[in-house]
Amino acid sequence: xxxxxxxxxxxxxxxxxxxxxxxxxxxxxxxxxxxxxxxxxxxxxxxxxxxxxxxxxxxxxxxxxxxxxxxxxxxxxxxxx
Amino acid sequence: xxxxxxxxxxxxxxxxxxxxxxxxxxxxxxxxxxxxxxxxxxxxxxxxxxxxxxxxxxxxxxxxxxxxxxxxxxxxxxxxxxxxxxxxxxxxxxxxxxxxxxxxxxxxxxxxxxxxxxxxxxxxxxxxxxxxxxxxxxxxxxxxxxxxxxxxxxxxxxxxxxxxxxxxxxxxxxxxxxxxx
Numbered sequence: 001x002x003x004x005x006x007x008x009x010x011x012x013x014x015x016x017x018x019x020x021x022x023x024x025x026x027x028x029x030x031x032x033x034x035x036x037x038x039x040x041x042x043x044x045x046x047x048x049x050x051x052x053x054x055x056x057x058x059x060x061x062x063x064x065x066x067x068x069x070x071x072x073x074x075x076x077x078x079x080x081x
Numbered sequence: 082x083x084x085x086x087x088x089x090x091x092x093x094x095x096x097x098x099x100x101x102x103x104x105x106x107x108x109x110x111x112x113x114x115x116x117x118x119x120x121x122x123x124x125x126x127x128x129x130x131x132x133x134x135x136x137x138x139x140x141x142x143x144x145x146x147x148x149x150x151x152x153x154x155x156x157x158x159x160x161x162x163x164x165x166x167x168x169x170x171x172x173x174x175x176x177x178x179x180x181x182x183x184x185x186x187x188x189x190x191x192x193x194x195x196x197x198x199x200x201x202x203x204x205x206x207x208x209x210x211x212x213x214x215x216x217x218x219x220x221x222x223x224x225x226x227x228x229x230x231x232x233x234x235x236x237x238x239x240x241x242x243x244x245x246x247x248x249x250x251x252x253x254x255x256x257x258x259x260x261x262x
Binding site for chain 1: 194
């Protein structure tokens, strides 16, 4: 089920990780080091090809000084918001 | 900082070995990591394993190879050793190409890597199951169609190729499926 959730195009989890990371001037490697994952995993997350666990989502939100609800959504984010 | 290199006996890897593959510190293997090159390696591994397995049948096929002749035995043995060595090298390169993820323990991987590793093992389990069933059928009908004969065909190369396949199949699936490693 988890595997299907991560790649199911009908249930995508949208995020603003790349935008938030860039605004802090962090590289993928920097963010990966902060949250304890491989830098390729950050790439998968940013391309919305992988949906993180709740624990990882919380760690990413903390590392990027954001609320989880402001970083992840089941509906696409509007640009510039 | 501890310099002790933990050995994971069950997985057949070391902590430093996996960590070295997971980082990009060894850039000389970067060329192996593109999906195209990984897929080429998977195809070569599949062909190599099939070639090793064919070693069990070669002498019984309608060829000029006659294993009662000394020269033929040397040709057969050298070819077999070369094929086994080539597959072994292919397996080592394959592990490097997927950063050792298929063989790494949970504590050295992140949650996405654990998920793709486990998915690869699930597919490998299905794949090996089908192959084993096919081989059992082959062994059942083998004697009737004279696939198994005493001269150089005791099935040992078939067993060697199965050992290679059981070790390499999760890495092969991972190498084939993943876009970025």
